[in-house]
Amino acid sequence: MKRIFLTLLMAAGCLSFTLCSCSEPAVQADSGEENVGQDGGDGDDGTGDTDDPEPAEPERWFIQRGLVASWSDVMNADAIDYVEIAKANGINTFSIFGAERTWPIWQKFADRCAEAGIDLEYEEHMMSRLLPRDLFSTHPEYFRMNEKGQRVNDANGCPSSEGALAEIRKNAKTLAVDYAPTNDKYYFWLDDGGGVCHCDKCKGLNYADQALLFENAVIEAIKEVNPEAMLAHLCYAASIDPPQTVKPHEDIFLEFAPFYRSMSDPISSEWAVGRYSMKHSTYLRALKENLEVFPPETAQVLEYWMDDSLFSEWDPTDLVEVPWDNGMFLDDIDTYASYGIRNIMCYCVYVGPSYVNKFGFPAFLEEYGQGLLNYER
C-alpha cells in the first residue's frame, strides 16, 4: 500500500529520538500464551515445580491480535518498545515491513519477539516480485491487457497465461523462504490499485477471480516449501466483491481491509460514508458475501484505527495525532466477531519515535491489545 513507500523515506530520520515510553501498561494479562506454535514460556509460579498443573488459560475469542508496522517505527526500543507493549497487552503478532532482515539489530528484535511469544509475518504487495516487470520485453503475453487491447506491464499480469503462472510459482518459492513467517501465514498481495487483465480469457473474471488464479498458483508453490502454509486473499479497494467463478484453494484465507471506511463512525453504522464515497453498508455486504466463499474461522481483518500514515496523509513531517476512539474500536471488533472473525491486525504506521516525541506515549496501543485480549462474545 502507498504508505509503505512513504514510510521508507522516514526510516533514516527516525533513529535519533530517545524519548522513553513512560506510560504504565494496564496490566490485566500477560501475553498471548495460547499463541499457535509458541509454548508461551510463562505460567511459572516461581517454585520451579514441574508437577503443578498448568493454570488454565482462558480461551480468547480473538486468536490473532496484531500490528502491521514499519521497521523504522519499531526498531528503536529505547524510544518505544513495541515488544514490551505487546507482551503486556496480549498482542501476539507483528507484521513488519521495510526491515533489512540480515542485520543483527533485526535478529535481536526477532529473538525478543520469539521469547515473548510474538509471531512475525510479512504483509506486503508482492506482485512485481512474483512476476518481474522486466519480463515484458520477452514475454508481453505474461502481462495484463488493458481496456484498449494493449499488453501493459504497469501492474499485476494475465492470470490466464500459463507462462506467467509458471514464473509466479517459481518466484513464490523463493519469496516464501525470504519472507518465512513464524505463523505459516503468507501475504503476497497483488499490486496496490493496479488494473486487471481484459484479454479474451480474462475479461469475464472479476478482480477477485483474477487474484485467486494467481493466489491458487502461489499457495500450491509455497506449500512445497512449507506444507502448513496459508495465503491471504486481500479484500480491499478494487477487490471487495467476492469471486464469482474461481474457487479458492482450501488454504487461502480472507483478509478484509476496509481502507476507505469512515474513521469517525463504527463499521456497524451502515449509513456512514467514508473516503471515495465508500459506504459502510457496501463493506458489510462485501464481507458477508466473501464469508460465503472463504471460511470465517480463518478470516482476518486488517484495520486502520491506529494508522497514522493515513491520518497524516502519508506526510511523516507533519504527524497528526491518532484520533483513537476506544468505544468505536470495541464496537468494531464486536461487529467483526459477529461475523465469526477471530483474527485482527491493524496498521500503526508512523506510530514510532517521532510520534512519541510529538504526542507522548501512544496509550491506544495498550487499549487495542487489551480490547482484543479481553473481548468476550
Ligand SMILES: [Zn+2]
Ligand atoms: Zn488475461
